[in-house]
Amino acid sequence: MRWIFPTVLLGLLLAFPPIAAAMGLEFYQGLLTKIMIFALAASSLNLILGYGGMVSFGHAAYFGLGAYTVAILMREGVTSGWVIWAVAVGLSALLALLIGAISLRTRGIYFIMITLAFAQMIYYLVVSFKQYGGEDGLRARRPEFGLFELNDTTLYYLTLGVLLAALYLLYRLVHSRFGRVLQAIRENEARALALGYPVFHFQLVAFVLAGALAGLAGVLMAHYTQYASPNLLAWQQSGHLMMMVILGGVGQFWGGVLGALVLSLVEEILQDLTIHWQLGVGLILLFIVLFAPKGLAGLMRRGS
């Protein structure tokens, strides 16, 4: 029984592009692609924020770095999609390793501020490169993948595949030995240390993995918009991802996906209705924080 809902959902997602094309709803195919990209980025943040208890306020750094890697490599004549993906993910992981190795020596509010500070440094660094567009951003042409041509529809399927693979990986991870220790550290760090766990190493590995996945999400975002914008690196973007996780459910497996879905839809709807849409988003977040601390995923779990 419990397989019926996911199977139907997956079937609908797979069948959506031809249906949308037949009905002239291509806009919604694009919206779904964007939502899936945010779902990947938010899920990666949920790994460290939710499962690891590390409140990183600099997740946009990896997201933006992924997008800029696509734009810059394409501009410099590297056109192989696979090479670009590998470089982008590798660079994001490396950046996360550097930021994590320093930030994870701090705790609480200091950790939040130092991750934010690093992300802002990356933002200003990138914006200062005039040859890469500066504050205007940089066009990111779609690379070649050899096996298929990257257009809106193949990108949709590619994103769906990457998201599913990443979610499977995260699912295995949080239920593994590693995942259990990561959550135990969140619950009680001093005790985890007293049990003999090298707390720092566990946190750093999770931090790097989350950075790499966020970088991959940034790559997909660049493929989607065909443009690397400094906004992807800005602190508002970090906040946006954080809102998705809080809305969807901190430390809940589907938290990142649900948060990305609902926040994106709410933004779309409210933007059509009023220019004060951010007020509406704020009220919804306030409600969630006050009445459903485990987010939408927690509400659904309680309901079922």
Place this chain on the structure above:
Amino acid sequence: MSLLELLGLSKQFGGLAAVNNCNLRIEAGEIHALIGPNGAGKTTLINLIAGTLPPSRGQLRFQGENITHLPAHQRVHRGLARTFQITNLFKNYTVRTNLELAVQARAGSSFRFWQPVAQEKHLTEAALAVAEQVGLAGRFERVVGQLSHGEQRQLEVGLALASRPKLLLLDEPMAGLGAEESERMVALIAQLAQHHTILLVEHDMGAVFRLARRISVLVYGQVIASGSPAEIRANPEVHKAYLGDEGGAE
């Protein structure tokens, strides 16, 4: 060779010497009690031994090896495990998960990212064995937050025990226990002492004099006396500094 040796160990907090040039030997197989008035530096000393705090001066030797600069988590793998004075558990987890985590820390690498940990039966079995040892087998699936204070103290000991330590550091295991619960804890410690060396920090003098083979007295961060319970009881300095204050314990 002593199991644990403290050689001139000191810890400064600003101008305050919480532990001051402390020398102590723990022999394998003994229950060694550490007593002293409030603020004498007992918990600081435990933190120095466990590696939670770095010493300002001096040396720690465990099984003849210098462990002064070894990180806390590596000391656990060498065979040093501690309990906390203030109960320090995974409160939202079950007794089972608490103990499984403790077992997992010593049973193979935890940098395993793929296999579901819930399927590792041997962790559960080892956790259950520890639960039985500390008298919590009947509470195995309970969430820790729902346990009585006494049961939580038992689990506190269980978590340290699960790492199969050579030396157990018990920081006031009787803290906050009622008479009956204290009795149970004394029995538990006596039973553990058959297979473990124990450093016991405790305020309950009745328990200390019943359990300990050797007692060291810490006052203002210094060991002022070390000896058998009879020697400590007869020591006039100890009386003046400590036992006298409590109206001659026992």
